[in-house]
Amino acid sequence: MPLKAGPGGASADVPGGIAGVAAAEAQQRQQRVRAAQTLFTSGSRALADKSYGEAMDYFKAAFETIPAVPAVADQREIFFQRYQESAFQYAVLLADEARWEESEKTLTDVIALAEAGRIEDDRVDRRVRTMLEDLRNHDDRYNMATTPQHLRNVNLVESKLILAMGYLELGDYDRAERSYNEVLAADPFNTAARRGLENVERHRMNYFDTALDHTRARKIAEVMAAWETPVPPLLLGDDAVINADGVTDGGSTRIEQKMKEIIIPSLEFSGAALEDVVEFLSQKSQELDASETDPRKRGVNIVIDSSGMGEGSNPAQAPLSVRLSNVPLGVALKYVAQQVGMAYRIDNVAVSVVSPAAAGGGGLMTRRFVVPPGFLSGGGGGGGDAAPADPFATPAADAGGGALVERVTAEGFLQNRGVEFGEGASATYISATSTLIVRNTPDQISMIEYIIQSARDSGPKLVQIHVKMVSVESEGLRQAGLDWLLGQANFGSSPRAFFGGGTSGNADIPVSGMNFPFNGPAGPIGTYPVTAGLRTGDLGGTDGIDNVINRSSAASGNMQAPGVFSVAGVFTDPQFQVVLRALSQMKGTDLLSDAHVLVKSGNVASIEQVREFIYPTEYDPPEIPNSLGIVTIGNTQIIGDVPPEFPATPATPTAFETRKVGKSIEVEPTVSSDNQTVSLNVLLDFSEFSGFINYGTPILNTNFMVNGNPSVVTPNEILMPVFDAIKETTNVSVWDGQTVAIGGFHGESVTDSEDKIPYIGDLPVLGRAFRSSTSQSTKRALTIFVTVRLVDPGGNPIHLPLEEEEPELMTQSVPAPLGGIPAGPPPGMVYPAK
Incomplete structure (x- = not known):
C-alpha cells in the first residue's frame, strides 16, 4: 500500500512515521513466520503419514512464506531440507508409478527453488541431482516403456490370479476360468494364467471322469431295474387304487377303511363326558384292529377339536348317553358326535371331532401344484394388448400408450373360477418353475385340483410309450453211459470156438482211435465195439435246425460225448477197453430290450435299431469240365484215365436280398376323450x-x-441264412401310467433217450454198464410289456401322482408369511414316480 506523506514528512496512515513503518514490517514478518510454522507442522504430519505429495506442498509453501532474514535462517534451512526430502520421496513414488514427466518436474522444481531461494549447491541433496540426471538420460534402472496402465494391469493380473486360485480351491471352476480369462485379456502372454486354465481343465476332467462312472452305474442300474416285473394295481371296493404293499394312494383312505372294518361289540354310556367316550373308542380300535401287524400302527387316533364351537364352550365335557352293539367304529363315532351337536372329519393321520361347519371344510392345508404352460395366462382382463407369459409380473413403469392390461393375482385368478379364500388362505404363483402354491381348506383344495386337471386335459398332450421285451431261456443236457470195446478170443481152451465184440453197423460214428484213449498200432485197444449203437453226444437228441446251423456240410456234426474215465486190458485175453462217457451242461440266455418313443395322439411313430444284412438267395450250379480223361489226336478222341486233379467252379451267388436285422417298433396311439x-x-x-x-x-x-479220405477240389458251399424273429401285431387299450403285458409265450422242449443192450442191459447191477441215458431240455419264457404315460409338451405328466403325506410342520395351522409367499426357497417340481 503506498504511503502518504504528512506534515513533517511523516506517514499520514502509519502512526509514528518511519518507526511505525518498521514496526508494521516487523509485525508482518512475525505473522509470516507463524504462518510458515503452521504450514511446517501440517507438512510434518503428512510426511509422517507418508503422504509425500501433500507434505511437499506444505513444506514448499512454508519455505516460500518464511522471510529470508538472518533471524530465521536456520528455520528456513530446515524447511528446505524437509521440502527436498518429501519431494525426493514423491518423485520416487511417481517413478514407481511410471509417471516419468511428473517425477522429473518434481525434481526440477527442487533445483529451481534452491536457486531462487539462494540455497547453496552443497545443501541440495545429491540424490535429487543423481535421480534427475538418470531420468533425463533414460538410465537402465528405469524402464521408460512402462506406463501407468501397464502397472494397473499388473495389479489386476496379480489380484485375478489370487482370486482364480481361490475359486479353484473352492471347486468353482467356471468362475476360476473366467478370472484366468480376465488375466489373459489384460496380459495376453501370461503363462501363469495358461497354466491355471490347464489346471482347471484337469480338475474338470477328474470331475467328468467321476461323472462318467456315475452315469455308467446309473444306466446299468436302469437296465437292471428294467428286469423288475411290474405289479398290477389292486382295486378296492371304492375303486381306490392301492399298491401291493397295501398302502393306499390317498392319505385318509386307510383310516376310512378302518372305520368301516373295526366292529365295536358293545358301547354303553350314561351321562358320560365326550372325552371319556372318545378315549374308550380309541382304545377299542387298537384292540380290535386286525389289519395291521405292527402294534404301533393299530387303531385310529381320535381327537376333539373345539374350535368353531363358540367362546366359553367345552365340548370335551359335554354329557351324553349312548347304547349300541355290534356297530362299525365310524357309525359309533357318528352317533356319539351327534349327541353333543358335533361331527367327525377324517384327516390324513387322525379322526377329528369338530363342529358341523368345520367338518365340511376342514383346517387349512398347504398344497403345491405344477400347472401347465398357459394355465394362468387367461386370468388378465381388460382390453388392448395380450398379457405376457407371466400374468403376475409387475408392469414396466415406463409402459405407456394403448389400453392398460389388468394384472391379476393368483388369488384373483382362482376366485374368478369359484374358489373361496377365507382367513389365512393364500395362493402364490412362481413363474420360474410354473408352480402354484395354495393354502386353503380341503374342499377348496379339491376344487383347485379339478381346475388344474381340467386345464391339463384340455391342453396339448403327448404319449410316451415304453415297449419292453424280457426273454429268459435255459438249456440243459445230461448224458451218462459206458462205451465198450472187446477183442477176439477163444472159448476156454477150445481152438474151434471164438467170441469177441461186434461191428459198428448202422452207428452214426464208427470206431475211431480219436474217441478212445488207449490205442495200439492197429487201432484202439479192443477194436470191436459192443455198445456202438448206444447214443451219446449229438446222437442223443433230435437233429433240429440248431444242429445244422454253421456246419461245413450237412453230414458233419455228429460227435460222441467226452470220455471222463477209462479202463483197458492190454495183455488180457481178450483185450478190452471201457470208457465212461458223461456230460452235464447248463446254458442260460437272458435278453432285455426296452424301447422308448414319444408321439402325438393319432400319429404313427417308429423306432428302429437294425443292421442291413445282405445275403444271397440264388446260386448258379457248379461247373466241372466235360472232357476229363479224353485225349484228342487229330479228329479222333481217345478216352483215357481221369487225371487225379482237375479244375472245378463252385456254386456262385447271382441274386441277393437285404433284410433289416434288429429291433423295429411301430406304434399309433389314440387318446380317449376322458384322457385316461x-x-x-x-x-x-x-x-x-x-x-x-x-x-x-x-x-x-x-x-x-x-488218412484215406478223398481230397477236396472245392467246398462248394451254398449258404442260406437263418433268422430268429419275434413278431407281434396287436391293438390294446391301456390306462395312463399303467403297464400291461401285450404278448408272450412260454415253452419247453424235453428229449429223453434210454438205450441198452437187449437182455444184458436188463440185468439188475451189471446191466447198468450196458445202458446209456440222455436228457435234453430247452425252456423259454418271453413276455412283452407296454407302458403308456400322457405328458404335456414340457415333459410333465398329465395325471400327477398324489403327493406323499406332508410333515407335521407343513400341516400345522400357522399364519402364512407376508404376501402369501412361503418362507424358504421355492419348492421343486413334482415328477412322477418311476
Whole structure:
C-alpha cells in the first residue's frame, strides 16, 4: 500500500512515521513466520503419514512464506531440507508409478527453488541431482516403456490370479476360468494364467471322469431295474387304487377303511363326558384292529377339536348317553358326535371331532401344484394388448400408450373360477418353475385340483410309450453211459470156438482211435465195439435246425460225448477197453430290450435299431469240365484215365436280398376323450441272425489223402441264412401310467433217450454198464410289456401322482408369511414316480 506523506514528512496512515513503518514490517514478518510454522507442522504430519505429495506442498509453501532474514535462517534451512526430502520421496513414488514427466518436474522444481531461494549447491541433496540426471538420460534402472496402465494391469493380473486360485480351491471352476480369462485379456502372454486354465481343465476332467462312472452305474442300474416285473394295481371296493404293499394312494383312505372294518361289540354310556367316550373308542380300535401287524400302527387316533364351537364352550365335557352293539367304529363315532351337536372329519393321520361347519371344510392345508404352460395366462382382463407369459409380473413403469392390461393375482385368478379364500388362505404363483402354491381348506383344495386337471386335459398332450421285451431261456443236457470195446478170443481152451465184440453197423460214428484213449498200432485197444449203437453226444437228441446251423456240410456234426474215465486190458485175453462217457451242461440266455418313443395322439411313430444284412438267395450250379480223361489226336478222341486233379467252379451267388436285422417298433396311439385311456396299434419285429445252413456238397478228387479220405477240389458251399424273429401285431387299450403285458409265450422242449443192450442191459447191477441215458431240455419264457404315460409338451405328466403325506410342520395351522409367499426357497417340481 503506498504511503502518504504528512506534515513533517511523516506517514499520514502509519502512526509514528518511519518507526511505525518498521514496526508494521516487523509485525508482518512475525505473522509470516507463524504462518510458515503452521504450514511446517501440517507438512510434518503428512510426511509422517507418508503422504509425500501433500507434505511437499506444505513444506514448499512454508519455505516460500518464511522471510529470508538472518533471524530465521536456520528455520528456513530446515524447511528446505524437509521440502527436498518429501519431494525426493514423491518423485520416487511417481517413478514407481511410471509417471516419468511428473517425477522429473518434481525434481526440477527442487533445483529451481534452491536457486531462487539462494540455497547453496552443497545443501541440495545429491540424490535429487543423481535421480534427475538418470531420468533425463533414460538410465537402465528405469524402464521408460512402462506406463501407468501397464502397472494397473499388473495389479489386476496379480489380484485375478489370487482370486482364480481361490475359486479353484473352492471347486468353482467356471468362475476360476473366467478370472484366468480376465488375466489373459489384460496380459495376453501370461503363462501363469495358461497354466491355471490347464489346471482347471484337469480338475474338470477328474470331475467328468467321476461323472462318467456315475452315469455308467446309473444306466446299468436302469437296465437292471428294467428286469423288475411290474405289479398290477389292486382295486378296492371304492375303486381306490392301492399298491401291493397295501398302502393306499390317498392319505385318509386307510383310516376310512378302518372305520368301516373295526366292529365295536358293545358301547354303553350314561351321562358320560365326550372325552371319556372318545378315549374308550380309541382304545377299542387298537384292540380290535386286525389289519395291521405292527402294534404301533393299530387303531385310529381320535381327537376333539373345539374350535368353531363358540367362546366359553367345552365340548370335551359335554354329557351324553349312548347304547349300541355290534356297530362299525365310524357309525359309533357318528352317533356319539351327534349327541353333543358335533361331527367327525377324517384327516390324513387322525379322526377329528369338530363342529358341523368345520367338518365340511376342514383346517387349512398347504398344497403345491405344477400347472401347465398357459394355465394362468387367461386370468388378465381388460382390453388392448395380450398379457405376457407371466400374468403376475409387475408392469414396466415406463409402459405407456394403448389400453392398460389388468394384472391379476393368483388369488384373483382362482376366485374368478369359484374358489373361496377365507382367513389365512393364500395362493402364490412362481413363474420360474410354473408352480402354484395354495393354502386353503380341503374342499377348496379339491376344487383347485379339478381346475388344474381340467386345464391339463384340455391342453396339448403327448404319449410316451415304453415297449419292453424280457426273454429268459435255459438249456440243459445230461448224458451218462459206458462205451465198450472187446477183442477176439477163444472159448476156454477150445481152438474151434471164438467170441469177441461186434461191428459198428448202422452207428452214426464208427470206431475211431480219436474217441478212445488207449490205442495200439492197429487201432484202439479192443477194436470191436459192443455198445456202438448206444447214443451219446449229438446222437442223443433230435437233429433240429440248431444242429445244422454253421456246419461245413450237412453230414458233419455228429460227435460222441467226452470220455471222463477209462479202463483197458492190454495183455488180457481178450483185450478190452471201457470208457465212461458223461456230460452235464447248463446254458442260460437272458435278453432285455426296452424301447422308448414319444408321439402325438393319432400319429404313427417308429423306432428302429437294425443292421442291413445282405445275403444271397440264388446260386448258379457248379461247373466241372466235360472232357476229363479224353485225349484228342487229330479228329479222333481217345478216352483215357481221369487225371487225379482237375479244375472245378463252385456254386456262385447271382441274386441277393437285404433284410433289416434288429429291433423295429411301430406304434399309433389314440387318446380317449376322458384322457385316461390310450388305444395302441403296436407292430413289433425283433429279429436276429442265427447263422448259415450249408446246402452244398464238396466236390472231391479221385485221389486220396494219407488218412484215406478223398481230397477236396472245392467246398462248394451254398449258404442260406437263418433268422430268429419275434413278431407281434396287436391293438390294446391301456390306462395312463399303467403297464400291461401285450404278448408272450412260454415253452419247453424235453428229449429223453434210454438205450441198452437187449437182455444184458436188463440185468439188475451189471446191466447198468450196458445202458446209456440222455436228457435234453430247452425252456423259454418271453413276455412283452407296454407302458403308456400322457405328458404335456414340457415333459410333465398329465395325471400327477398324489403327493406323499406332508410333515407335521407343513400341516400345522400357522399364519402364512407376508404376501402369501412361503418362507424358504421355492419348492421343486413334482415328477412322477418311476
